[in-house]
Amino acid sequence: MQAGKDRIWVGGDIPVTLRRSSRARRMTLRVARAGGEVVLTLPSRASLRDGQAFAESRAEWLRQVRADMPALQPVAHGVQLPVEGVPRLIRPAETRRVELTADLLLVPQGRPPGVVVEAWLKHLAQMRLIAACDRHAARLGRPFRALALRDTRSRWGSCTHDGRLMFSWRLAMAPPEVLDYVAAHEVAHLAHMDHSPAFWAATERLLPGHARHRAWLRRHGHELLAWRFRI
Known part of the structure; x- marks a missing residue:
């Protein structure tokens, strides 16, 4: 109907x-x-x-x-949010900025935790992805023009024909080696704008053993997408 x-x-x-x-x-x-x-x-x-x-x-x-599919999970005080693959308990604290410990994510008191943590994760993702893409691009010998972050639902990254890279900032919640795999994957597209055997060979050269990180994303990526930062 x-x-x-x-x-x-x-x-x-x-x-x-x-x-x-x-x-x-x-x-x-x-x-x-x-x-x-x-x-x-x-x-x-x-x-x-x-x-x-x-x-x-x-x-x-x-x-x-x-x-x-997992239920949508709001980001709030008292919940455990993964940061670089490690669950961290979100707690309010007398601090001016978000602080990370071995098992805690401390958020300034009186501020919406979801909004604050989202901004912090975006900054973390940008730092990690720029470093990873710079490293992989140098090894490949193909520079990229720009790097942007989005909250995408259908892909973790993309590469345009003119060398612009895009990534999901939610990769900051994944283990560091998974973020590194997505960076290597998109940088490899600077040389091969397809998923041909040559592309996968380039990805493997940039990050040997990348298949296990790709498999992690397939198994657990939906868990990262289930988090809701704005209620």
């Missing part, structure tokens, strides 16, 4: 956002790794009826995937 031009309902209880793409060659369903939003992408000439039927045929799969 249609409920507005940009959304349909599947199985009677699953809201599905519709998107049309002139580049799409087939219909695809994607479930956001955090929040469970379902997006149905349709080629320009595909009918809504066919899209509905396609989504309905996968209703049970959608329910299972959404059920297996």
Whole structure:
């Protein structure tokens, strides 16, 4: 049943956002790794009826995937937030800035912890990623033009043809070697704008044994995306 031009309902209880793409060659369903939003992408000439039927045929799969996703977790005092792969208990403190200890993340009293911690994580991610990308780019012999941070949902990093790198600042919550892998991955795209064997060989040269860090991100990336910093 249609409920507005940009959304349909599947199985009677699953809201599905519709998107049309002139580049799409087939219909695809994607479930956001955090929040469970379902997006149905349709080629320009595909009918809504066919899209509905396609989504309905996968209703049970959608329910299972959404059920297996972690609940959204607000950032607040008293919760443990991962920082560089280590859970840190968020506590208010008489301090002017965020302070990190072996097991605590101390946040200035009287300030919204989510907003403050988000800004701090962005700064940490920028420092770590600039250092990693500088190192990998020097080894590859291909400089990058700029580095930006975003809160992306579908990718952890990207590289443009003109050498601009983009990363998710949530990588600051991942183990350092995982952040380093994403940096190496995107820097390798400076030489190979594809995922060809040559690209993966370049990534391996930059970061030997990168496959295990890539696997960690596949297994645990959705946990990083589940954190909510602004309530």
